[in-house]
Amino acid sequence: MYRRILAPIDGSETSARAFDAALRLARESGAQLVPLYVVDVPLVGADAPGYDPSIVRDALYEEGSHVNAQAVAKMEREGVTGTPRVVETSPLGDDIAHCILRVANEWPADVVVMGTHGRRGFRRLILGSVAERFVRIAACPVLLIPAGDTTRQAPAS
Template sequence: MYQRILAPIDGSETSARAFETALRIAREFGAQLVPLYVVDVPLVGADAPGYDPSIVRDALFEEGAHVNADALAKMQRDGVSGAPRVVETSPLGDDIAHSILRVANEWSADLVVMGTHGRRGFRRLMLGSVAERFLRIASCPVLLIPAGDTTGQTAAR
């Protein structure tokens, strides 16, 4: 059923839980899995004296390489094929959700498995939700894994 699974990861516990689910699905279906780390350099402080966005960018790419190396080790352990990717948002308005969509479309993903922090109210309004934004624009099925879900229940589209 699934041949190509995309799993956005960011190093958080929630994305690790979602990645483990994606890994299990990929193993069961013999699917390829692409862990995806998206670098999004914040513009906050861009006008501050001495601010060098390249330092932040380099640190995010290094973190992405570390997170992807961990994901690849788990994939190899479980005999799941695929290659992790690191992509960067565009400063011209390409946010994380659209970067995930771009990769999902380029790779013809059958399924995207991602974590959601489950924020509500003011926190959701202020912080937004990459998962919610992606779910609204997705062109393939999306499996959302909630934070702290101990029952194994998930929300799917």
């Protein structure tokens, strides 16, 4: 039985599916649920004249607030408690997976429910998926929710 569930969210369809699964799990087990949005300000363009990372950071924090507000509305409808969080990666080597790990350890989470694919498609091609990196370093169970509809059968040959 879980008491504390952490659900990283990023506004993607897969993230929403994973959050819905975390919500059901929290409702059924009476657990607290923490939606977690990670702000990752890209360094691309940091040395370009006129680049102001605070504009990007502010936009990402605003998006995080919006995504978390949607999650809280779902939680209220389902009678699930918990406080959403927004955290930021560090430009000194801290990545999204390690931010999720830090929150999961600090809280501490009994399980992390996350989608297999989020919004970071370009970075995924270069660095590998956040979900894959997190599973490798996680100190608690991780429930991965796949992208797309997995209930459909493959066509017969």
